[in-house]
Amino acid sequence: MREVNVPIRGLRAERLPRTVWWLVLARAINRLGAFSVGFLTVLITAEFGVSAVAAGVVAAAFGLATIPSRLLGGVLADRLGRRRTIVAGLVGCALAQAGIAVSGSVAMVAGFAVLLGLAFEVYEPPSQAMIADAVRPAQQAQAFSLFNTALAVGGMGAGLIAAGLGRWDLRWLFVADAVSCLLCAVVIRLVLPADRPAPVPVPAPDASPGASPGSAPDASSGFGHGSGSGSGGPSRGTWAAWRDRRLLVLLLSGTLFAVIFMQVGMAMPLALARRGMEAADAGLLSAVAAVVMVLCQPLLRWTAALSHHAAMTWGYLLLATGLAGYAASGGLPGHLAATLVWSAGDVLMFGRSYALVVDLAPPDARGRYLSVFGTCWGFATVLAPLSGTQLLDRAGPEGLWGGLAAACLLLAVAQHTVIRPLLDRQAPAL
Structure with a gap:
């Protein structure tokens, strides 16, 4: 594998594209509302009087659903487009969160929790792929690290919001999360570049029969x-x-x-x-x-x-x-x-x-x-x-x-x- 290394002075002179900063901001906004999942078991036991074991099963079902959710996000990112997939995933999360907030039975909560899990990670692969498309190879580590830092910073504010709303009514946590997902979707839809067809690598005219066609530069970003x-x-x-x-x-x-x-x-x-x-x-x-x-x-x-x-x-x-x-x-x-x-x-x-x-x-x-x-x-x-x-x-x-x-x-x-x-x-x- 060929490593791409650049001089420190050259990297300092390059700024990250605006697309990366908008994605970082959107992720922080979304994380501000993603605090309600931790209170799912509390809501089930407090509102419906079921055992902690039953509530744990519902939470585990949500966790398992996040695995195919991320895989679905990757497939849709490459076939449907980055921005469309991000918006669809965030809207799906908002609908599932709103469903949990208005549920009148444990069965409804469990159903919407699974739907939430299936939509919860759809946001991640297209966001990461969009970052990879937007930056040069030498900037990728910096961009991905900044993307991860947005999650930690948003979590700080999320704890404060949860401390306030959680004392009032647990259902409002899920309402606030749904609102934050919709707000994040609007930001993504308005400020990020529109989707373009997925790049199809074409082998060079003088390429040998066994050469990999994937060695052509990425058409979407213009970078090798x-x-x-x-x-x-x-x-x-x-x-x-x-x-x-x-x-x-x-x-x-x-x-x-x-x-x-x-x-x-x-x-x-x-x-x-x-x-x-x-x-x-x-x-x-x-x-x-x-x-x-x-x-x-x-x-x-x-x-x-x-x-x-x-x-x-x-x-x-x-x-x-x-x-x-x-x-x-x-x-x-x-x-x-x-x-x-x-x-x-x-x-x-x-x-x-x-x-x-x-x-x-x-x-x-x-x-x-x-x-x-x-x-x-x-x-x-x-x-x-x-x-x-x-x-x-x-x-x-x-x-x-x-x-x-x-x-x-x-x-x-x-x-x-x-x-x-x-x-x-x-x-x-x-």
């Missing part, structure tokens, strides 16, 4: 694709991405990272309580992490000369250091310091992982490749609660954070010694 443009030629059906072994390797490592990342949010309140601290301090740590992600964006420019694999290796090492800090710390100051470290590591590696996926994808299959890779978060939604609670119960907070730090070290070693050689070896010659 590095090794990804020659990785597999035109896509041949929905399941073509699943047959790319390089993508599956990234999906495996991405799933392990997603499980680790989600533990910080899911297990932190329980881990703090186990140590005699306030569980609510997890919200403070989350807010600090969001601030660090914003302040550390220049880190991407300073490390622009590093290859994707090298940057991700250093990112995993910072994540391991921060999680080890959680294991060794018994008070809030130590947890705050550890949060500063792992948040910087997240900024360093998150955008690079998506840039690697874009490098692999043929120009007409970016949405599908990104959606397949994005299912790692759906798998982690199922695996993280199971593994985290088991580790916490059997090994305590020290064992939980120490085990996750060891997993990050494993990813750091694998990225440099296994994943990179494997991707290079299986990449076709250009």
